[in-house]
Structures are given as C-alpha cells and as structure tokens.
C-alpha cells in the first residue's frame with residue numbers, strides 16, 4: 001500500500017526543509033536527529049517519533065516521499081517479523097501505541 005503525505009504534511013516537510021519552522025516534542029524537548037545535542041527520541045512517545053520521522057523525510061524530494069515511507073514501513077515490518085520469530089532479542093513494550101493514518105493525497 002502506498003502512503004502519500006497529505007497536503008498539510010507536505011507543507012510541514014517543506015517548511016522544515018527551508019528552516020521556516022522547528023518541530024520538537026515539548027514534553028521531552030526532543031528536536032530531531034539533526035540536533036544530536038538534544039538526545040534521542042523517547043521510546044513510546046508519539047510526539048518524539050513524529051519529530052524523528054518528519055526529520056527523516058524533510059530532505060527527501062517530494063516525488064520520492066512515498067517510496068521513502070514504503071522503505072520505513074518495510075524496516076518496521078522486518079523488525080516485527082524478527083521479534084516474532086525470535087531472531088532479534090529486542091524487548092518491545094507490553095503495550096505499544098501504534099497509529100496508522102492513511103493519507104488523503
């Protein structure tokens with residue numbers, strides 16, 4: 001399934017890439033992977049991970065965003081499969097919060 005960013009997500013990505021806005025998790029003061037002096041995203045915090053993924057996508061050309069999202073989905077799917085078959089000893093939270101929002105592009 002292909003997920004294209006919504007119009008508002010595209011606007012956020014464009015503003016982030018141009019440096020017109022700064023996105024951060026106010027709860028944990030996480031500013032994204034480009035700003036390493038501000039630490040790592042807090043596990044199980046939707047705000048931190050939203051900052052992380054928007055930061056990952058802000059420099060991707062618009063015509064390649066859907067492909068990059070598909071790659072990120074593939075990584076997450078392989079991680080889940082590795083955990084399920086026991087080939088990776090990562091310990092997930094007992095009650096993860098996972099939200100999938102389909103795009104409306």
Ligand SMILES: [Zn+2]
Pocket residue numbers: 025026027028029030042045046047048049
């Ligand atoms: Zn956070």
